[in-house]
Amino acid sequence: MTRLVTTAVLGLGLLVGLGSCDSRRPSGASSLQNEAAMVAEESLDERLLGIRFVDVTEEVGLDFVHDSGSGEDYSLPAIMGGGAAVFDYDGDGDLDIYLINSGKAPPGGSGPGTVRNRLFRQESDGRFSDATESSGLGDAGYGMGCAIGDIDNDGDLDVFVTNWGPNALYRNDGPGEDGQVRFSEVSAQMGIEGDDFSTSAVFLDYDRDGYLDLYVTQYVNFDPRRVCTQEGGRRDYCGPTQFAGVPDTLLRNLGGRSFLDVSREAGIARAAYAGLGVVSADLDDDGWVDIYVANDADPNSLWINQGDGTFVDEAIVLGAAFSGYGVAEAGMGIAIGDSDEDGDLDLFVSHLVQETNTHYENRGQEGFEDTTAELGFATSSVSSTGFGTAFFDYDNDGDLDLVVVNGAVKRRSGAHPVHGEWFWSPYAERNLLFQNTLVETGRRGFIDVSGEAGPLTGGLDVSRGVLPVDIDGDGDLDLLVTNIEAPARLYRNEGGSSGSWVEIRVLDSRLRREALGAKVTIVTAGRRYVRHAVPFGGYLSGAEGRIHLGLATEETVQRYEVRWPDGFEERFSGGPARRVVELRRGEGQ
Secondary structure (H helix, E strand, C coil), X not given: CCCCCCHHHHHHHHHHHHHCCXXXXXXXXXXXXXXXXXXXXXXXXXXXXXXXXXXXXXXXXXXXXXXXXXXXXXXXXXXXXXXXXXXXXXXXXXXXXXXXXXXXXXXXXXXXXXXXXXXEEECCCCCEEECHHHHCCCCCCCEEEEEEECCCCCCCCEEEEEEECXXXXXXXXXXXXXXXXXXXXXXXXCCCCCCCEEEEEEEECXXXXXXXEEEEEECECCCCXXXXXXXXXXXXXXXXXXXXXXXXXXEEECCCCCXXXXXXXXXXXXXXXXXXXXXXXCCCCCCCCEEEEEEECCCCEEEEECCCCCEEECHXXXXXXXXXXXXXCECCCEEEECCCCXXXXXXXXXXXXXXXXXEEEECHHHCEEECHHHHCCHHHHCXXXXXXXXXXCCCCCCCCEEEEEECCCCCCCCCCCCCCCCCCHHHCECCEEEEECHHHHCCCCEEECHHHCCHHHHCCECEEEEEEECCCCCCCCEEEEEECCCECEXXXXXXXXXXXXXXXXXXXXXXXXXXXXXXXXXXXXXXXXXXXXXXXXXXXXXXXXXXXXXXXXXXXXXXXXXXXXXXXXXXXXXEECCCEEEEECCCCC
């Protein structure tokens, strides 16, 4: 939500980006990709006909409408939330949905006090039932987002909720005598303190001691008494530049018993920016997980893990702090994945209207390069404000596509209500879907296929979070999208399951949990894929670290190679595709 870039400057930036295109092919391009370069362009058009995302929200009983709490008071937190989580909270093998609300009274204020976060349990018939009351996950404050992880290595998943005000940590206590899984609020007991304006969070094992630590982005030192207006004096939401930034928080897990704030000792507290999206993965491939933060109107942060408990922000040095033309943009959400299939992790950051979203290509020791215009992202994103975003292979062809969900933060000039006199209609925007053309053409690039994606991109909402997950277990990735003052919407993918696939869970039996941060190489007859066990959720949203890999027409995996978070390497035999595979440490060849 940075100050608007003028049209002249934006145009110059696009020309600079186009003029500096690097047309080289990714170093990891295989013979199969070379053959694909000969595919006729008509085949690409034919694939577009298979895009089908169907809104099944009502069909599956997902009955949730977000409450912004104080939206018409133009309180900044109301325009930012809320997020979601998708995870198997009860261990029955299917995925459940947790949705964050923002309607509870803010810190020091008065409010309805009845608006709650909601937990929906997936039943055996694919429908969802409300399990909020029995779970104890309802009352968590003025909600923003959440993260999922096993904090005590007991084999079940716990929940961390970020708020405007005190955050909440919920320990999964497993099923009670009645068989219902319950969570206990253990924030004070576990040393979770502070009442800042927190946004996104991510679990990671930064010190490789076997316990999941927690990184929490902090937004700004918000003062609700501040009044902001547009030109002409009309009231509207303030932006982050109206307030001081706040350092993010790094909490070290002390053996599953408590957390200790090590932000200062680790070096994180040296920066006081307006933090929004966050992801954690080994971005420099040295065996230690790093942290990337999308900052709003400030330079992004790339905290490189030094392996001794400290981090150094190398975003400027490595080319991931600014756009390619040297501007600090309004960083919102982050997508992370190997978008060019060269074996390392690339980054995509969503931004404000009149800025382009930015694709940072990982060039190894050379750092990151802004390849936004080169890959075809620039034009489509100028007219929208992006929030949640994710790389995911929606058509199971083996390369990563991209989704961006949008919603304005300033009243759009000339906007008219789309739902009668709905207050939020001037902020509603269409979502975007991009198809990766690497497999089809052998060339790096994305095409905007939003016009083919049906309700996912055809409607108008003020969208915030997005999670790609195989909610129905049919082998392709569906999408959960959260919206301000509107239903959370579940879009079922009905066009991707024709391609082959495998879902991989990387488990450390010693720790009784997912090995977040593990690097997995999947070898087939025609290709080598590199994927990391990191959860989706770069803006306010969290999920498990399951790896979903599209295999196109290949029906067999030859082998799996795992580099575990502590550096230990292991091989596993392959087998048929179209199934869920668990790679358990110590059980490989």
